Amino acid sequence: MRTTVVTGSASGIGAATAQQLRDAGHRIIGVDLHSAEVTADLATPHGREDAVAAVLERCSGVLDGLVTCAGLGPHVDDVTRIAGVDYFGTIAVVDGLLPALRAGRNPAAVVISSVASTHVSWADNPIAEAVTTGDESLVAAAVEAGGDYRGQFAYAAAKNALTVAVRRRAAEWGAAGVRLNTVAPGAVDTPLLAASAEDPRYGEAIRGFAAPIARHGRPDEIASLVGYLLSAQAAFIHGAQFVIDGGIDAMLRPTAF
Numbered sequence: 353m354r355t356t357v358v359t360g361s362a363s364g365i366g367a368a369t370a371q372q373l374r375d376a377g378h379r380i381i382g383v384d385l386h387s388a389e390v391t392a393d394l395a396t397p398h399g400r401e402d403a404v405a406a407v408l409e410r411c412s413g414v415l416d417g418l419v420t421c422a423g424l425g426p427h428v429d430d431v432t433r434i435a436g437v438d439y440f441g442t443i444a445v446v447d448g449l450l451p452a453l454r455a456g457r458n459p460a461a462v463v464i465s466s467v468a469s470t471h472v473s474w475a476d477n478p479i480a481e482a483v484t485t486g487d488e489s490l491v492a493a494a495v496e497a498g499g500d501y502r503g504q505f506a507y508a509a510a511k512n513a514l515t516v517a518v519r520r521r522a523a524e525w526g527a528a529g530v531r532l533n534t535v536a537p538g539a540v541d542t543p544l545l546a547a548s549a550e551d552p553r554y555g556e557a558i559r560g561f562a563a564p565i566a567r568h569g570r571p572d573e574i575a576s577l578v579g580y581l582l583s584a585q586a587a588f589i590h591g592a593q594f595v596i597d598g599g600i601d602a603m604l605r606p607t608a609f
């Protein structure tokens with residue numbers, strides 16, 4: 353039986369992923385604020401340390417898979433917390449569990465980023481310095497320039513930094529025998545999207561978000577891609593980002609990829 357960690361397992365994409373993997377025979381160690389095998393707050397350094405330690409104890413230091421789904425959306429006003437979970441919390445788990453993944457069988461990790469990762473470039477990313485130095489206290493000041501829309505600004509910045517961080521780990525993780533990829537969803541029907549759609553700042557844009565496949569994605573559709581990327585069929589896929597968005601990125605930016 354494969355042992356796989358899923359963060360954000362209590363809701364949305366994480367819950368669908370945990371369920372599909374359980375159905376495929378994985379033993380799941382879920383990590384979330386509540387309703388999970390490991391409860392921890394990935395927004396705080398302490399919470400991240402506790403999460404990694406509790407997972408290592410439960411898996412006895414050996415993991416076959418990792419999927420990071422825990423995240424906060426742009427509607428959250430505390431911009432430091434958005435980057436705290438979506439970037440710093442995710443990377444702490446990814447790096448903290450690498451030794452256990454190295455000890456696993458055909459190990460692989462999938463990081464849920466977002467199409468928002470392409471909405472800012474690394475050169476213009478306001479939290480590039482904070483993530484490069486690991487100084488989380490710089491984040492709030494760095495995204496203040498986003499004004500009323502600083503939540504979206506922080507979200508795109510955190511997801512851009514996350515995809516860059518994964519790509520930067522391709523050489524080390526490949527040499528370690530652990531595959532690492534990102535999945536970048538567009539709009540997917542989850543509580544996070546519903547909360548953003550109810551926000552007066554973002555609601556109209558989200559409701560008007562018309563992809564060529566004219567509907568939102570379903571969590572189980574993202575989970576299916578994640579399951580494939582974790583599987584032996586994906587053995588040569590490493591360091592890549594997979595957009596799964598009903599075609600909206602191709603429609604809006606056909607020459608940028």
Ligand SMILES: NC(=O)c1ccc[n+]([C@@H]2O[C@H](COP(=O)([O-])OP(=O)(O)OC[C@H]3O[C@@H](n4cnc5c(N)ncnc54)[C@H](O)[C@@H]3O)[C@@H](O)[C@H]2O)c1
Nearest residue numbers: 360362363364365385393394395422423466539540542544
């Ligand atoms: N839904 C979308 O349209 C969409 C689009 C692109 C990317 N994403 C990404 O997909 C991932 C999953 O989002 P979702 O839409 O399923 O959202 P969701 O709100 O349904 O699930 C997110 C989960 O993360 C957990 N979480 C939040 N803060 C946490 C913390 N501090 N510590 C531990 N767990 C925490 C929540 O409790 C929740 O169970 C996120 O990273 C999100 O950015 C979602």
